[in-house]
Amino acid sequence: MIRNVIFDIGNVLVSFHPVEYFYPVFKEKTETLCTYVFGSKEWALYDQGILTKEEVEKNLLDTYPKDKDAILYILTHWKEFMKPIMPMKKLIEVLKEKGYKIFLLSNISEDSYLYLKREYPYFFDVDGGMYSYRIKSNKPDKKIYEELLSVYGINASESLFLDDRKENVDAAKALGFHGMIMEDVDVTCDRIRKRLKEE
Template sequence: MVKNIIFDIGNVLATFKPKDFLMDLFKNPTLVDQFFEVFFTKLWHEYDQGLYTKEQMVQKGLQKMPDQKEKINKMMDVWTSYVVGIQENLDLIQIYQKKGYKVFILSNLPEDSYIYLKEHYDFIDQVDGGIYSYQLKLIKPDVKIFEALLEKYGLNANECIFIDDTEVNIRAAETLGFYTIWLKDHTQLATLLKENLNEV
């Protein structure tokens, strides 16, 4: 029986579209592709993991694009404001808490984004707990981050349903016995939760 609902943040509770954000910022497709290739690949996963600060990310970018200091600084200064909460999905947190479920977050998230979301939205304080990748220097799909959540809050995987937009993360959770929802379209969250929790 599911007692705990565990949400990812990206494309589940909030949207962040790097290419759209870069285009809005720079208005130059060539520059967008260049920045995307440098930042939004392995480097961003390491940022999520808490391996680099914002300042270190700037330096990493300058190693690849030494002539783009101003734009790199601008990007790193404003990117968090492009993480936008999906209100109808955020509303589900309290809806399910009122039904008696515990609600948690397990997200690959850099500290800068955590601080921004905590300042601009209520949901981080509304949930019953959470683990954010930068805190443990671990990122999904490493099973250790799932195990850390279970241990911290005394949860059993077979009493948890985990919702994420990335298949590899879903598969990692399933190896530990979590129920899962692979969310390919964030507008379907309410419907899929209802179906998976067998609500009439």
């Protein structure tokens, strides 16, 4: 029986579409620039709390000096494209009313966490959360999942995990979680309601 529902943050609770957001500024070069930043090992280490934003900036500028102005622009404005996915807010409210425990499990830097908690505090009014920057581990590494289970004393077999990346859902399933991949938001909300109704 599922007692806990666990949500990723990026592209589950808030949008994370940098290419779409920055395209009006950089046009055809947008995808390349966003890969430089958000697809970099530096960004992964930033999420893990191992590198600071300043260190990420320095490393990226050393690597891509010809794109200095564009990278600085992205690093200055990137938080602006994270907007709340409101149907998920409503879903969480309904699940709380029905007695489910709600947790967050996200690869996220401390800067992002503090920004989102300030801008959209309702998403953090939950029973707990595990964030990569706190434990220096990113999904799909099993450490972050196991830490969530240990800290909050919950069972994987009683937990449904929702993430937008298949590899993260697969890692959760390997540890005994129920898993679901975030797709179209309305379809996903309906799937979750149906899945829990079958319990």
